Amino acid sequence: MTDLLVELSDLRKGFGEGEARTEVLKGITLSLPEQEFAALLGPSGSGKSTLLSIMGTLMKADSGRHIMRGQDLMAAGDAELTDFRNRRIGFVFQFHHLFPDLTALENVIFPAAVRAGRETPAQKARGRLLLERVGLGHRMNFRATALSGGQKQRVAIARALMNQPALVLADEPTGNLDRENADQVMALLTEINREEATAFLISTHDAGIAAACRRRITLKDGRVVEGV
């Protein structure tokens, strides 16, 4: 048994053909243990979003090894990857991507309800619990449009946790928030990491956010230059 959550080895990814070809990830070798809480740093264009997309199985690498929870994701087909993603991975983005006319609770359970083909009482109960967890128990039935930026991001975090993912990938989750809300969101992620054993990989340009993480992984020009 391994306690590694993710193992990447010599992972490569490029875009385009011929003269227009750009190699973006140039051999990433990196492991994340279970319950990791790491920042992903690096200049704009260094490959952070590309790496998060691959780790989230939204995109496949061109070559290399990608193992998560012992499963070889390079060898997996599309249906298998979708199922794996739904069960194991959560996403938080810079922009919350909430449906404006749905309530906070409806937004949290919507993806799970679509996948199940219906809304179940168990989903509602979990959605309520998560909204309590992120401090929005009193705003559950507010439409997304009636929530502040920080509150919307907390709804997006609750939504990402709906299926009890092993790993949450967060691409600049505080990029659109002021300092106070950014700090609150980070405090919340830290708490969830500790209490629910969810691993987080958080891409950020913010030194304060990076400092709040247990580990800092830095990419430069498609390679890991620090934090291996």
Ligand SMILES: Nc1ncnc2c1ncn2[C@@H]1O[C@H](COP(=O)(O)OP(=O)(O)OP(=O)(O)O)[C@@H](O)[C@H]1O
């Ligand atoms: N689908 C694509 N087709 C072509 N090039 C792409 C594609 N996606 C990303 N790239 C290129 O890959 C490089 C890395 O992009 P990526 O978004 O991963 O960087 P990043 O480190 O996340 O940057 P930022 O901090 O600005 O978000 C960039 O040069 C980008 O133009």
